[in-house]
Every structure is written in C-alpha cells, then in structure tokens.
Amino acid sequence: MSEKTNPTRKRLVDAATKLFYAEGIGRVSVDAVAEKAGLTKRTLYYHFKSKDDLIAAYLDGRDQPNLEQMAGWFDAAEGGADKKVEAIFANLARVARHPKWKGCGFLRTAAELAAMPGHPAVKAGARHKTNFEKWLAGALSSHDIAQAKMLAREIVLLMDGAFSSMLIHHNPDYVNAAGHAAATLIRARMAGKHAA
Amino acid sequence: MSEKTNPTRKRLVDAATKLFYAEGIGRVSVDAVAEKAGLTKRTLYYHFKSKDDLIAAYLDGRDQPNLEQMAGWFDAAEGGADKKVEAIFANLARVARHPKWKGCGFLRTAAELAAMPGHPAVKAGARHKTNFEKWLAGALSSHDIAQAKMLAREIVLLMDGAFSSMLIHHNPDYVNAAGHAAATLIRARMAGKHAA
DNA sequence: GCTTGTATATTCACTAGTTGGTATACTTAC
DNA sequence: GTAAGTATACCAACTAGTGAATATACAAGC
Known part of the structure; x- marks a missing residue:
C-alpha cells in the first residue's frame, strides 16, 4: 500500500x-x-518518525488542494487576466472573513519554525509557494501578458502580504487593496508590454 | 518610577x-x-502578570525603534520618493542576509497567536503596522505623491509579502522584487497623478 | 481445513524533562 | 515598621518519544 x-x-x-x-x-x-x-x-x-515529520506531511498534503483552489477561482472569473487575478483576491477576502480562517498555513508554519530554516516543513512551504508562482506565471503568459514571470512574483508578494496583513488586522480591506494593486500592475503590462 | x-x-x-x-x-x-x-x-x-503580558511588552518596545529604522533608511537615501522607498527594501534585503535575521517579529507573533485574535500582542503588532503605514503615507504625500494613502497601503502589503517570502525562501531576490514593484507603483502615480 | 510463520499494524503503560504559575520567606531602603 | 522587590522551592499538568506486548492479515505447508 x-x-x-x-x-x-x-x-x-x-x-x-x-x-x-x-x-x-x-x-x-x-x-x-x-x-x-x-x-x-x-x-x-x-x-x-517524529512530530516534525508529521508537520511536513501536513503541509505537503495542502500543496495540491491549495493550488486547485486558486486555479479554480482564476478560471471561474470573467474578463481578462487582471480581472481573473483580482477575483482570486476577492475570493480570498471572502473566505478570510470566516472565523475559522487563520491565515496561510504555509506562512504561519514558516513563521513558527523561523529558528529552524532547514526544517522539512519550511521546505514544503517554499515548494508550494514556488509552485503557485510558476502556475501563475504560466496562466499570465497564456493570457498574453508581457513579463509574466516578474509579474507573477510581484503578485505572489502582494498575496503573501495580504495574508499577513489580514492576520494581524483582521480587516479584509487589505486583501482587496492587494487585489487592486495586482490588477494595476497587470494592466500596466497589458498596455505597454515593455519593462517598468 | x-x-x-x-x-x-x-x-x-x-x-x-x-x-x-x-x-x-x-x-x-x-x-x-x-x-x-x-x-x-x-x-x-x-x-x-503573565507570559502574554511579557509578549505584549516585547512588541510594544519594538514599535518605535522599528519605525526609526525605516525612517532612517528612507531619509538617508538619495533621489525621489521612489528611490527612497526602494532603498528601504534594499536595506531590508541586506540585513535579511544576516543569519540572526528571523523575519518581522510582529508578523511572526501574529502567526503564532492566530488562534487568539484578541491577544494584546497581536493588537500591538496591528498598532505598529498601522503606525508604519501612516508614517509612509505622510512621507509620500510630503514628496508630492498623489494618492499617498492608497500607495502607502500597497507598499506595506509588498513589504509584509517580502518579509514572508524571505522567511520561507531565504532568498533576498524576493525583497528586491518587492522594492522594484513598490518603486514602479510610485512612479506610476508621480507621472499621472490620477487613479489607477 | 487447520496450523504455523511472519510482517504489518495497533495498544497500554511508561519515562524523563519542561511548562506556566505560585506560596512563602527573605532583604533592603526609607 | 513597612512596603517594594527579589529569591528558594515547589506544583500539577503537559511534552515528545519509547519498550514491550498484542492483534490482525495473509501465505505456506500439509
């Protein structure tokens, strides 16, 4: 088995x-x-073999479901890539209102294990974030967005910032502001298609 | 006393x-x-009176020194507001290389205490982040940047994302990418001075 | 069909150490 | 003397992890 x-x-x-x-x-x-x-x-x-092993298994098990959640929100949204990305943030702001929402499990675990940088659970978190960034870069480039890789990284930064700010302020306005900033950055590249 | x-x-x-x-x-x-x-x-x-009380005192004590650190980096940098903000991120990327750097203490504490949203230490963290956002909005508006408040919030989101990404990837490229995105957003407002 | 062997899977009972917090007593300054 | 501040010694609860015994499944031999 x-x-x-x-x-x-x-x-x-x-x-x-x-x-x-x-x-x-x-x-x-x-x-x-x-x-x-x-x-x-x-x-x-x-x-x-240990609690640490169990923690790593917990995060490994969240990788695919989380990616599918994000991709589902992206695919379901109407409009261009800017609207689709903004929809991810809008959905995030919605679910983050739920009292059971407690931030991003990957980031929270990395924060708890900051003193153990090589911990397998931190590595699992890094893998997931990288997977998400790669998926996003692919989704953007297939929507004819210039410099999709750079943009994907910027959007990931905004999203992790949204997770963190929401966790500390408990105010979904931060998540929506991040979505708005992400859409702005995308539109800048849709129009110009040249480096900023 | x-x-x-x-x-x-x-x-x-x-x-x-x-x-x-x-x-x-x-x-x-x-x-x-x-x-x-x-x-x-x-x-x-x-x-x-308790460990929780001590934790709150720890974060309250970090508020002013952290703000002064950021303001010092901003003031010391040459150039316009975009360069000054980018300098904050560049300094962050530099200090984050030090092995003793373990992310943002406010965010890490909020992550650890996610199950206790009303905890005084989480509130202290929220106060600090709000103080920083207000200081940044003031600094931007005194450099004649349009929509300084909205911009300040976007930059705070990028910075918290940079803290988080750096903590999980241990790669300062993320911090510099956030600084680059922040500078891009500022320049967009310096040129147009109209809403995005 | 029955026994036996063996690997996998599960339980009970335990350890040695750590935790946040406290009851009590001592010391020092005024 | 008294009040603020510090120390010794303690507790009951909880922690990650383990030793030894047991239960189940399944196959081989006959």
Missing part, C-alpha cells in the same frame, strides 16, 4: 491538518492529533 | 526581546527569559 493512500496515515494527516491549522503547530501536542484521529500516539509514531 | 523606565523591567523586556525574536514566543520559556535577564522567574512574575 502506497504511503500516501494508507487510510490510517491519511486519518492522522487529516487530524493534524485540522489541529495544526486551527491552533498552530507549537500549540498542538502529538497526543491531541492521535486522539482527534481516534488512534493512540504510539500508532502515530508507527507511521511518522 | 515609571513602568517603562524601571531598570529591572527593562532588563526583562530586553531579554525577552532577544529570545522571543530568535526562537519564537512558543519555544521560549518564562524561565529562560528570567535566566537570560539574570533574575528569577518569581521576579519576572512580580513585574508582569
């Missing part, structure tokens, strides 16, 4: 995902994850 | 600042802070 589809392992990762995202990795004990999964801690340690 | 200038209290806040920033608030015990300050834990609890 594949490591990824093992049902017990999946139950543990699902439980870890809910708890780690809701409370933060440092505030959730391994016992709590095992109990949430309806298993004992010893079983957890059979499937994961 | 004022609460802020009490020397024993200051020793404790200084010790907390170093440890909390270096390790993260969840990974530093109250005992460790007391020991770093050369005092006992009981003395710490005489001056602070």
Whole structure:
C-alpha cells in the first residue's frame, strides 16, 4: 500500500491538518492529533518518525488542494487576466472573513519554525509557494501578458502580504487593496508590454 | 518610577526581546527569559502578570525603534520618493542576509497567536503596522505623491509579502522584487497623478 | 481445513524533562 | 515598621518519544 493512500496515515494527516491549522503547530501536542484521529500516539509514531515529520506531511498534503483552489477561482472569473487575478483576491477576502480562517498555513508554519530554516516543513512551504508562482506565471503568459514571470512574483508578494496583513488586522480591506494593486500592475503590462 | 523606565523591567523586556525574536514566543520559556535577564522567574512574575503580558511588552518596545529604522533608511537615501522607498527594501534585503535575521517579529507573533485574535500582542503588532503605514503615507504625500494613502497601503502589503517570502525562501531576490514593484507603483502615480 | 510463520499494524503503560504559575520567606531602603 | 522587590522551592499538568506486548492479515505447508 502506497504511503500516501494508507487510510490510517491519511486519518492522522487529516487530524493534524485540522489541529495544526486551527491552533498552530507549537500549540498542538502529538497526543491531541492521535486522539482527534481516534488512534493512540504510539500508532502515530508507527507511521511518522517524529512530530516534525508529521508537520511536513501536513503541509505537503495542502500543496495540491491549495493550488486547485486558486486555479479554480482564476478560471471561474470573467474578463481578462487582471480581472481573473483580482477575483482570486476577492475570493480570498471572502473566505478570510470566516472565523475559522487563520491565515496561510504555509506562512504561519514558516513563521513558527523561523529558528529552524532547514526544517522539512519550511521546505514544503517554499515548494508550494514556488509552485503557485510558476502556475501563475504560466496562466499570465497564456493570457498574453508581457513579463509574466516578474509579474507573477510581484503578485505572489502582494498575496503573501495580504495574508499577513489580514492576520494581524483582521480587516479584509487589505486583501482587496492587494487585489487592486495586482490588477494595476497587470494592466500596466497589458498596455505597454515593455519593462517598468 | 515609571513602568517603562524601571531598570529591572527593562532588563526583562530586553531579554525577552532577544529570545522571543530568535526562537519564537512558543519555544521560549518564562524561565529562560528570567535566566537570560539574570533574575528569577518569581521576579519576572512580580513585574508582569503573565507570559502574554511579557509578549505584549516585547512588541510594544519594538514599535518605535522599528519605525526609526525605516525612517532612517528612507531619509538617508538619495533621489525621489521612489528611490527612497526602494532603498528601504534594499536595506531590508541586506540585513535579511544576516543569519540572526528571523523575519518581522510582529508578523511572526501574529502567526503564532492566530488562534487568539484578541491577544494584546497581536493588537500591538496591528498598532505598529498601522503606525508604519501612516508614517509612509505622510512621507509620500510630503514628496508630492498623489494618492499617498492608497500607495502607502500597497507598499506595506509588498513589504509584509517580502518579509514572508524571505522567511520561507531565504532568498533576498524576493525583497528586491518587492522594492522594484513598490518603486514602479510610485512612479506610476508621480507621472499621472490620477487613479489607477 | 487447520496450523504455523511472519510482517504489518495497533495498544497500554511508561519515562524523563519542561511548562506556566505560585506560596512563602527573605532583604533592603526609607 | 513597612512596603517594594527579589529569591528558594515547589506544583500539577503537559511534552515528545519509547519498550514491550498484542492483534490482525495473509501465505505456506500439509
């Protein structure tokens, strides 16, 4: 049985995902994850060699679903690339209003593990952010946007800034402002198609 | 004796600042802070009613020094507002290379305390970010930049995104890209002076 | 069909250390 | 003497991780 589809392992990762995202990795004990999964801690340690290993599995498991969420919002929006990107931010501002929303799990984990830069979970976060940036660059260039790579990076920066600002202010205006800035940058490139 | 200038209290806040920033608030015990300050834990609890209180004092103490750092970089740079803002990011990219750099303490604390949105330390972080945004809006408008408030918010978003991206990728290119995007947005307003 | 062997999967009970916070007593300055 | 400040010693709860036993699944031998 594949490591990824093992049902017990999946139950543990699902439980870890809910708890780690809701409370933060440092505030959730391994016992709590095992109990949430309806298993004992010893079983957890059979499937994961350490808590750090479990944290990395949690973030690895969020990579694809998150990318699909973003791509779904982009594809569903009407209009040009500027409107489609702005729609991602608008959807983000909407879901961020929900009381269960607690920011970007990748960024929060990196913040908690700042003292351990080589931690596998930080690397998983970096991979996800890179994947998102690459997907966005591809989506922009297929909409005939000049300098899609540079633009994608700028939009990622605005999005991570939106996550952070929303987390600290609890005010969706910041997310919408980021979306507006992203759309402005895109339109500047749509018109000119030359470097800024 | 004022609460802020009490020397024993200051020793404790200084010790907390170093440890909390270096390790993260969840990974530093109250005992460790007391020991770093050369005092006992009981003395710490005489001056602070809880660890949460100490965390808030740590962030409150960073507000002014951080603002002065940013303003210093801005003032010292040659050129127009675009160059001055870009200089802030360039300095950020420089200091972020230092191995002791561990991101923005305000954002990291908000990330750790995401499950406690009303926590006094999160509020202290929000106050600091608001102070910075206001200072930046004032600095931009005194350089004759149109829509300084909107622009200041966009730059703050880019900066928080730069902090986050740098923390997860450990690559200063992200910080410089954010500075470049900020300068681009400023120049767009310097030329046109009309809404985007 | 039944036993046995073996690898996988799970549990119970435990450890050694750390945590935030406190009860009590001592010291110093006025 | 008294009040502010500091220290010693302690607690009950919780932490990540482990040792040893057990349960389940499945195949081989007969």
